[in-house]
Each structure stands twice: as C-alpha cells, then as structure tokens.
Amino acid sequence: xxxxDYAPAPESQSLLNLRAxxxxxxxxxxxxxxxxxxxxxxxxxxxxxxxxxxxDATDVDAAVAAAxxxxxxxxxxxxxxxxxxxxxxxxxxVQERAxxxxxxxxxxxxxxxxxxxxxxxxxVAAWFFYYAGWADKLDHAGVGPTPSARGxxxxxxxxxxxxxxxxxxxxxxxxxxxxxxxxPAETTSLTALLFAEILQQADLPAxxxxxxxxxxxxxxxxxxHPGVNLVAFTGSTGAGRAIARSVAGTDKKVVLELGxxxxxxxxxxxxxxxxxxxIVNGIFFNxxxxxxxxxxxxxxxxxxxxxxxxxxxxxxxxRLGDPMDKNTDIGAINSADQLARIRxxxxxxxQEGAERWSPDCVLPETGFWFKPTIFxxxxxxxxxxxxxxxxxxxxxxxxxxxxxxVAKANNTPYGLSAGIWTEKGSRMLAVADKLRxxxxxxxxxxxFDPASPFGGYKESGYGREGxxxxxxxxxKPAAGRAAARAVTPAEKTPLSRKKAAK
Amino acid sequence: MTRLAVPKTYKLYLGGTFPRSESGRVxxxxxxxxxxxxxxxxxxxxxxxDAVVAAxxxxxxxxxxxxxxxxxVLYRIAExxxxxxxxxxxxxxxxxxxxxxxxxxxxxxxIDRWVWYAGWADKYLQVAGNANPVSGPYFNLSVPDPTGVVAxxxxxxxxSLLGLxxxxxxxxxxxxxxxxxxxxxxxxxxxxxxxxxATSDVPGGVVNVLTGxxxxxxxWLASHADVNALDLVGAGDLDWVHLEIDAAETLTRVLQPENxxxxxxxxxxxxxxxxxxxxxxxxxxxx
Numbered sequence: 009x010x011x012x013d014y015a016p017a018p019e020s021q022s023l024l025n026l027r028a029x030x031x032x033x034x035x036x037x038x039x040x041x042x043x044x045x046x047x048x049x050x051x052x053x054x055x056x057x058x059x060x061x062x063x064d065a066t067d068v069d070a071a072v073a074a075a076x077x078x079x080x081x082x083x084x085x086x087x088x089x090x091x092x093x094x095x096x097x098x099x100x101x102v103q104e105r106a107x108x109x110x111x112x113x114x115x116x117x118x119x120x121x122x123x124x125x126x127x128x129x130x131x132v133a134a135w136f137f138y139y140a141g142w143a144d145k146l147d148h149a150g151v152g153p154t155p156s157a158r159g160x161x162x163x164x165x166x167x168x169x170x171x172x173x174x175x176x177x178x179x180x181x182x183x184x185x186x187x188x189x190x191x192p193a194e195t196t197s198l199t200a201l202l203f204a205e206i207l208q209q210a211d212l213p214a215x216x217x218x219x220x221x222x223x224x225x226x227x228x229x230x231x232x233h234p235g236v237n238l239v240a241f242t243g244s245t246g247a248g249r250a251i252a253r254s255v256a257g258t259d260k261k262v263v264l265e266l267g268x269x270x271x272x273x274x275x276x277x278x279x280x281x282x283x284x285x286x287i288v289n290g291i292f293f294n295x296x297x298x299x300x301x302x303x304x305x306x307x308x309x310x311x312x313x314x315x316x317x318x319x320x321x322x323x324x325x326x327r328l329g330d331p332m333d334k335n336t337d338i339g340a341i342n343s344a345d346q347l348a349r350i351r352x353x354x355x356x357x358x359q360e361g362a363e364r365w366s367p368d369c370v371l372p373e374t375g376f377w378f379k380p381t382i383f384x385x386x387x388x389x390x391x392x393x394x395x396x397x398x399x400x401x402x403x404x405x406x407x408x409x410x411x412x413x414v415a416k417a418n419n420t421p422y423g424l425s426a427g428i429w430t431e432k433g434s435r436m437l438a439v440a441d442k443l444r445x446x447x448x449x450x451x452x453x454x455x456f457d458p459a460s461p462f463g464g465y466k467e468s469g470y471g472r473e474g475x476x477x478x479x480x481x482x483x484k485p486a487a488g489r490a491a492a493r494a495v496t497p498a499e500k501t502p503l504s505r506k507k508a509a510k
Numbered sequence: 511m512t513r514l515a516v517p518k519t520y521k522l523y524l525g526g527t528f529p530r531s532e533s534g535r536v537x538x539x540x541x542x543x544x545x546x547x548x549x550x551x552x553x554x555x556x557x558x559x560d561a562v563v564a565a566x567x568x569x570x571x572x573x574x575x576x577x578x579x580x581x582x583v584l585y586r587i588a589e590x591x592x593x594x595x596x597x598x599x600x601x602x603x604x605x606x607x608x609x610x611x612x613x614x615x616x617x618x619x620x621i622d623r624w625v626w627y628a629g630w631a632d633k634y635l636q637v638a639g640n641a642n643p644v645s646g647p648y649f650n651l652s653v654p655d656p657t658g659v660v661a662x663x664x665x666x667x668x669x670s671l672l673g674l675x676x677x678x679x680x681x682x683x684x685x686x687x688x689x690x691x692x693x694x695x696x697x698x699x700x701x702x703x704x705x706x707x708a709t710s711d712v713p714g715g716v717v718n719v720l721t722g723x724x725x726x727x728x729x730w731l732a733s734h735a736d737v738n739a740l741d742l743v744g745a746g747d748l749d750w751v752h753l754e755i756d757a758a759e760t761l762t763r764v765l766q767p768e769n770x771x772x773x774x775x776x777x778x779x780x781x782x783x784x785x786x787x788x789x790x791x792x793x794x795x796x797x
Contacts, residue, residue: 134645150638245761252758257751264761421735421760423786440790444655451793457644461652465786466738467761472787475642477652485779 014327017334019121024111029059030197032067032221033204035074036214041067043222048198051118052331052340052375060197063220068189068229071218075160075187076235078215083187084157088144095140095182097210102133105206109199113171114331116198118340118376119294121332131456132175135474138458139179142479146184150476155483157185158261159237164227166243167193167342168297168398174200176473177240178217179458184482186238189218191230195343197221228254236260238481242299245396245422245467263471263481265299265463267396268424271417272302272453273439275410276311278429282451284318287402290427290453292326292380295341296400299468300425302453304393306413309406316384316404323380324367338400341376350378350399357383357392362403388419396422410435414442423465427453446472520548520697522557522721523704525564526714532556537722539698542607550697553722555730558689561718562736565659565687568715573656573685581631583711584682588624590706591617598671598699605670605696616669623672623776627679634683634781647794654785656685657763658738661731663691663724665744665773670696674703676774677743678717680781686739689718689731693744697721724748732756739763739784743774 029045031038043062050057063071083091102109109132110125117124147153161181165173170192181188192200200219207217220226231239232254238261241251248266255262272290274283290302307315331339341347358364366379378399386393386403393403407413417426426445430436436450446464449455456462461477463469471481520539521528530536535552551557572580591598595617602613639653660681665673670693681688692700704719720727725748732740733756740757742750746767757764765783768774 249758249761252761253755256754256758256764259766266761436792440788443788446786446788448788448790450791452648452791455644455646455648455791457642457646457650459642460644460650460791461642461787461789463787465655465657465788469761470763470786475652475789476640477787 014335016330018330018332019111019114019125019334021111021115021332023108024115026058026112026198029061030201030221031061032063032071033201033217033219034067034071035218036208038204041222043067043226046194046223048116048195050115051195051342052372054374057115057198060221063222063226065229068220068226068233071189071220072160072230072233072235074215074218075189078213079157079159079187082213083216084185088146088185091182091185092140092143094210094212095136095143095179098206098212099133099136099140101206101209102129102136106130106133109171109202111332112202113199114339116196117167117170118331118342120336120339122334122336123294128169128172131458132171135172135175135179135458139183142180143183146479146483149479149483151480151483152485154486156486158482158484159186160235161186161188161238161240161482162230162233162236163188163190163240164231164243165190165192167196168294168299170196171199171203173242174203176242180473180478181240181482182216184479186482187216189220189230189236191220191222191227194223231255238262240481241265245469248469261481263473264469265471265473266424266467266469267422268299268301268464268468269304269394269396269420269422270300270302270425270427270445271304271306272427273306273413273417273429274308274311274315275430275432275435276308277431279431279451280311280315280318283429284315284322286427286429286451286453287319288322288326291402292338292400293454295338295378297342297346297398298454300447300454302425302427303397303401303403305402305404306407306416307404308413309408312404312406316382319382320365320367323382326367326380328369328377328379329372338380341378341399344376346398347376347378350397350401353392353395353397354381354401357386357390357403360390360392362386362390362392388416394420410439414439418442418444421467424463424468425449517548520550520701520721522551522553523701523708523717523719524557524561525567525718526708528704528708531722532560539695541604547604548698550701550721553720553727555727558720558727558730559734561689561720562659562661562731562734564715564718565689566736568687568713569658571713572687572716575685577632577635580683580685581628584628584631584679585625586710587706587712588621588628590710591621591624594702594706595621597702601699601702602669602671605698616672620669620672620675623675624679626776627683627781630683630778630781634778637778638782638785642789644791647796649792649794650789651792652787652789654684654782655788657784657786658686659689659736660686660739660741660784661689661734661737662741663728663743663745663748664693664700666693666724666747668771668773671699671703673744673774674700676776677741680776681741681784682716683781684785686784687716689720689737691720691722691724691727691731694722694724728753729756732762733759735760737762739765741765742767
C-alpha cells in the first residue's frame, strides 16, 4: 500500500441482526414455504447470508387468497387518509432503519454501501412518503372522478435495486387501494423480508402486503394466477414478452418496465467535466446493473479522442472492491450467471472488432467481479451496441450532426432512456423532442425521483412508475362513466340539425 | 328516358394514392337487400405491409406538425365530410338498410366526433402532461408523445361510417399514423372517407385504408415489428387473443375489442391510449 492508497473503511455490520432462515410473508405472518429453501449469498464473498423459503404454486395460492381477503375485508373499506397514514408510517420506519437496510442491501446485492446508503434507501423512504399523500387525493390522479382500486396486484421485481423496486411497486399500489403479492428476485430476497418486519411494526393489516420468495416458477405462478387483477413487472424484455403473452385475452392490467440500451449523446459544446462525470455515473453506477444505463456513448466526432482520454483517466481513479467499504465506487456483480453473460458479450465485442480497454485494477479473489470496460471503434451493428449487457461496459460510437445522433440513438428496439450533453438549450430541446425514449436526462444522467414518471417506449415496456402517471395502472376509472362527449338524443335527429342551422 | 349512371371503382387508399390490391383480388359488396354495389379490393398481406411502410414514412411529418396545425387539418376533414354528406348518407342507406333519417344522424355524429377530436389536438397534452417537483435543481416535465404506427381493426358492426371515424380519429390527434382494416361487408364509406382524406390537407400515408378480410390481414399487422400499437376494437369476432399474443412479441400496445353501442365512444382515454409519456430532466444552473 502506497501513501496514496486509501485504508479500508468498512461500514459496520453490527446493527444488522439477520436470522438464519426466512419464511414467506403471508397474511401478516412468516410461514414456511412448501418448496425447497435456497441460499442467499453475498456476491462479494460467495458466502451464505441466510436460507430463504421457496414458494410453490400452493403458497402463491395462499398469498393471493390472503391479499383478496385483505382487499375485501379491510383495505378497500379504509378511507384514503387512513391508507395514507399507513404509508407515512412505513416511510418513517424506513428512515429510522435506513442504515440497517442499506447494510443488508449491500450484503445481499453487492452494490457499494455509499450507493445503497445515499441513493437506494433514501429513495425508498421518499417513494412511500410521496405516494402516502396521494391516497386521499385520487380524484386528481388523472383517470376521472372517484376511481377505484383494481384489487390484487401481482408484482415481480429484479435484483438490481431490490428494495427500491419494491417501493416503486408497493407504494402506488397501496395508495390506490390495492393489496399486493410481491415476489423479489431470487438472488436478492433479503431486504424485502426485512421490509416485511417493518410492515409488522407499522401494524399494517394482515394480508395487505404478502411477499413470496422463490425462483422463476414462483413468479410464473403469481403472474398467471387467475385471482390477480393486475401485473406489474420490472425485468428483462424477454421475461416481459412472456408476461404479455400470458395475460393476453384477460382483463389484467399490465405494467412492464423492461430493458434498455440508452444513448448518452455528447455534443462538442458540452460542459466536458460534468459530461465525463455523467458518462461514468450513467454506465458504472450500480456496476451498470441499471435498465436505463447510458450504455451507448454517442460522442461528436471532433471531441471523440479528448472524451475517451478523459474517460480513461477518470476510470483509472475508480475504486473497485469490498462493497461494504465506504470508499468503494464499483462493487460486485450480483451473480455468477450475470458475470457469465457480461463476459460472453464482451468477448463477442472483441471478436467483432471493437477495441477493449479497462483500467489496471486488482480483482478480489472470491466473489463475482468485472472491471469497468470501455469499447471504442464500435459500430451500430455490433452486439455490444445492440444487446443489453447489464454490466459495467460502455460502447463508444461517434456522430457528426445532431440528425445523425438522433438517428443512431433511436436505432434500437428499446426506448427507455437517453442523455443529452450540450450547453445550447435550443439544440437540447430539439434533440429531446426527437428521441424515442421515456426518460431523457439533459446535462445529467440516472436521476430518479418519486415525483418523476419512469418507463419506456417500444420494447422497453409500457406504463409508467412514479409521479401522478404512476397511479394510472393501479386505478380503475369509475364504472359506467359516460362517454366523454355526451350526445343528447335531440342532437341525433335530422330535424334538430336543420333547426340548429337556421 | 333515364340517364345511365357512372358507378365508382372502389380501391384501397395507401400512401395517399388509390391502388388496387397487388393481388388483383376483389370481392363483391352487396347492399342490405342483396343488390350488387361494387367489387371492392381484397387487400393482401403485402398490401397490409405496404400500408405499414406508408404509415411509417408519414409519421415524422405528421407527429412533427404543430398541434395547432394538426387540429386544423383534422377540422378540415369534418368540413369536407359535411360537404359530402349526401354521398355518405346514400352509401349508409344502401349498405345498412337504415332510414335516411338514421343515416343522416350517423353522418352528423361522425362529423361532430371529428370536430370534437380535432379540438383536442392542441389541448390533450396540457391535460395529460405536467411538471414534476423533483428534489433537486432540475426542471422536470412529463409530456405525452404519439406511440407511432397504429393498426386498427375498424368496428364490424354498428354504423359503418361512425365506427370507422370513432376508431381512426382519436389515434390521429396526437400525431400517430394509421393503418385501418375497414368493415368487411360494408367498406364503401371507408373508401369514400379515404377520398375525403385525399382531398383534405392530411398528408399521404397518415391514414391508410385496407378493405378485405380482417381475419386474413390482422395477424400480419399484429405481428409486424413496425406496428407500435394495435386497436382491436372491431376484432371481437376474430381469434383476437392470438392477435394479442402475436403483438406481445414486440411489446406492441394493444386495445382489446369493444362491443355494443358504446364501442369506441369518444373519450380522452382513447387519445391517450396511443401515446407514450416522455419525461425530460433539464439541469438548472446554480446562480
């Protein structure tokens, strides 16, 4: 260790009291699952953290039945303001136990503690706080007067932001008056189960939120369950497609937040230091395990070399290693499977002729790790410019004119997010108009807020989460609402038309 | 001595022109009491694909027009419909066998519905969009944007003109372009509507009208990767669940069939069903 290196500064894990085994959370209680329990491991050490129950189809039945009972008997009978008060309670409890949740998240997911502590968990509290206030104001949600809840929501979430995705799903569902059965990702169940303890502390009525852990079979049983009224899913486009197929022909409402291949467009007049930070944040935040990650850097040709040099120099200062260390910038890849996929796609990137570069850094001996990687000389047909890598891998492409930048940015079946870097407001607004993406960041990237709708165009899914728009999927317009343009019988007779013409 | 009438040849309306089906196929259209009216083009899979190409090419111009302009162009269609009301009434009476009064009422309602939707073009965005109070130095705005190319199976029952208008007009308001499969047995007012569109200020390709068999063409549109949304409003008698399954392959947005007199009734929800919410974060400087 030289005098320029940082000494380890690990976050204390002493405030975390985990159990050795976790059950399913159904009807307000932890119960054993009928499937074979599975281990949750720390991706940074490959050591077991806890054993997690595996819900089979019968368990899913029980959870949906509990949610239906809670909907019929309790939750749909509560006033909006009372529902809101429960959500405010949950927001406060999350804030009180914030550090514990952050430590658990980093342990289970592998993300740097500074991210779980400063981004994930504060946003979780903010999400509940925001939607709590909506619960008694639903007439203003944009779906017409006196909307009603849809009923039981089936929610399936990914492993990249385990607790945050839970909040994105549960907060608007409960505010709108639905009850919930949620399935966390197989590799990251832990914080959802700690959250279940918070629900007990909040004294949320039994069955309003049920959490079933397990694998793909569990998710499939939940999504396909005839007793659920809506499906909210965040995950891969492949899985989203399967869900869209499976609910075809039913009246289940569906929200899908799927993959992305965002373009981060840097014009030659961009504020260059901020842009470099934004590019790094755009693709290396959360090890690149972000559906809206800025994985395609589109840089104007005249500044390409300068931008790439600065990026390389900035990447050389990033610290990769123990996620629990407060100085760590890049943590562990979440699973061996994901690491294998990143390796496969980056190998293909080299084979197809792109130039690969990574900074010198030592990877820990145990756990799943991948060096931050930049590909230059990438063309639009390369797999690394088309497929979602979902890892710390940036593909650099160039353009000459704004028109070319827009054409290249839109040249993807995805349409989740995009970034624009320029000091020229008129150009930024014109480009933003033409980008086919649901979230556009101008001179920033990867910003999230409960008040701001999030979701994609095209194969990045449909529906929005966050903001007023995020309530729509969870609400049903009032039954029998007359057509917006009411026609009186008199208008329909030709006689009255002649009269009107006089 | 009566004058010998000059009957009209009914063709497709694709990309602003009136071609026959590339397949050379036609099918007989008969009035409600069995009298021969016309040989309508029986559009093929390739015609449907050509229609999608035309709709895709027209999208940039139509979606990029100002809201005020789009509103005026849509209103102009209502003006032209008004001028041709006698023709539409005659076609409706022949095809549907209703009284002239009922046909007139249907034309009235179709025109009024165009006017109602035309007026939304420069307003729906204000109702559906909003600024978002995010925690940070950003101006954050959510606005609806057209979904893209919308394929529509027009209502196959009810008023032949009103059903078509009710399905096509809302998709156009935000700037989508449309491929519509007309009422199979009563397609003549759809082609006449195409003539109205051709002589209005609607750019070619913004609306493309196919006549023929919905059952034959719909699967190709549902699975077409360049179709962004699928309105199955008139697909109730088709195997529409499979159309929805085909559409899932590219996450095409789907509106399920509607039946009864309220099918495709006018609503803001119908406009918004074919929009995507775009949220833009603008950084604010520190001063």
